[in-house]
Amino acid sequence: MNTTSLVLPLSDLEQIASNIGSRWNMRGASQSLPDGSFAMDKVFISTSMATVTICASLVDVLIGEEPDEVVSITIVDDPVEVRLASTRGRLYFQFKDEIVHSISIVRDITRRFVGEKCEWTLIADRGVIFELESGSLAICTGGDFTTDFFISTSLTGERLEVPDFRNLWESTLEERYETTRHLIPIEDLLPRTS
Structure with a gap:
């Protein structure tokens, strides 16, 4: 079995986790809808600790025997994105x-x-969820094949709608795709300190 x-x-x-507390x-995002619910390629967050940008880009991945472009996210320091979003008035203070x-x-x-044999597995991070005092904020890609971000918020006690595009993989008679989603506390992904 091949795993990507x-x-x-x-x-x-670690850069994202440093914002806890x-x-x-x-x-904000320099290329976003006026209501802030959708952005292209980049979204930044700013706290009293740091300002970081979540970026999406397409990378080539071998799926079976054919390469395909799949989205990958990274965290960067991008002051140009912050400046562009500020200039365009695409800042959100909720x-x-x-x-x-x-x-x-x-x-x-x-x-x-x-058939019944798993031939390939893709493990991919698709977004980040922030839990705050009065609610939550989710920043997630619009699926596996696009660099768009969907941003959703909820107040405490409300259900947070995390954008879910897992059904974009098309099964055929010969092959099928199954996708599961996991929301993992960031502390569980960091090394334990003594």
């Missing part, structure tokens, strides 16, 4: 000054079956 892993590296996880400032209580990673696992 497009998960955030430890350095990216900090005060939320804002989020949850301002609230404490970031926890952060989770949205991880999808897609398996390709030929």
Whole structure:
């Protein structure tokens, strides 16, 4: 069985995790809808600890015997994105000054079956969820084949709608795809300290 892993590296996880306990400032994207629910390629978040940008890009992955482009996310420091979003008025201040209580990673696992045999597995991080004092914020890609981000929020006690595009893999008579989604607390992905 062939496994492809497009998960955030430890350095990216540590950069995002450093925001736990900090005060939320804002989020933004230079290319987004006016209501902030959709962005292309990049979304940044800013807290009292740091400003980081979640980026999406397409990478070539061998699926079976054919290469295909699949989205991969990374965390970067991108002051140009912050400046562009500010200039274009694409800043969103919901949850301002609230404490970031926890952060989770949205991880999808897609398996390709030929008959009953699993031939290929894709493990990919698809987004980040921030839990704040009065609610939650999810920033997730629009599926496995696009660099678009969907952003959703909810108040405490409401259900957070995490964008879910897992059914984009098309099964045929010869092969089928199964995707499972996992919301993993970021602490569970970091090395334990004594």
